[in-house]
């Protein structure tokens with residue numbers, strides 16, 4: 510942050526019109542936007558004739574923290590990037606391409622103007638750097654409140670394809686992941702630890718970045734849809750929990766390959782040793798990487814970037830399982846104790 514006096518202004522010292530004047534120039538445009546911010550509503554092209562739509566809210570100290578045990582303070586950039594990335598990821602997980610984003614931002618009046626500008630920058634940079642070329646922020650709302658709340662809604666285009674649902678997996682399919690798994694979970698554990706930023710090496714800082722600014726593979730959703738993915742969702746709450754959602758929706762059982770899980774966990778081992786944790790637990794239970802979990806029929810070729818991590822079985826197979834395992838997701842036939850993140854769990 511610079512020492513410029515203007516940068517120490519708080520949002521409570523500016524009018525809404527002045528705040529918007531700080532935001533608009535930081536937003537990129539895109540080919541989908543027929544009418545951008547500034548009117549009562551925006552107009553976005555919907556060439557497919559259908560609109561995919563998703564929304565997500567982040568509440569300070571509930572969904573994100575500004576201050577961490579290890580001394581790190583989340584920047585506006587972090588919060589903006591993440592809000593954009595996780596919403597873009599939901600559109601991706603339907604096999605669609607994002608075309609427009611609206612943002613509702615509630616801020617305490619003492620929020621520094623610089624923090625808000627950073628947040629706008631994070632939103633904008635996530636859209637550009639993650640490759641959401643057809644998407645732009647087309648509008649939103651500013652409000653004052655006791656805590657920071659960022660609500661983002663994204664619309665998307667199916668480009669003529671059928672949406673890929675959670676409910677389409679069938680016995681005999683392969684389960685595959687594209688993108689990171691467990692890295693954000695490891696980064697979160699580092700932020701929660703007593704290990705200060707200055708004590709971390711480059712690999713550990715990269716894990717922190719995976720949590721701060723996740724990189725969902727936005728080209729993979731449409732690619733998987735084109736390749737005939739039978740079901741899909743993004744891993745936001747951990748592999749076990751999200752694979753479980755897919756298994757329940759599809760009325761199948763999913764069995765994960767422990768050898769592949771160990772392989773995926775290998776790069777996380779040094780951080781796990783530092784914290785006295787199990788790296789495989791991060792792969793199974795760590796959320797917020799927003800990798801793409803898809804199932805493919807036995808004859809479908811997997812698109813680039815996907816790794817097979819398990820298989821889909823019929824629930825009837827489960828009845829003959831000698832262990833009597835009833836969990837929707839197992840690891841080599843055994844129930845896993847790792848459950849992932851639940852917003853309403855104790």
Ligand SMILES: [Mg+2]
Nearest residue numbers: 599602743745
């Ligand atoms: Mg999702």
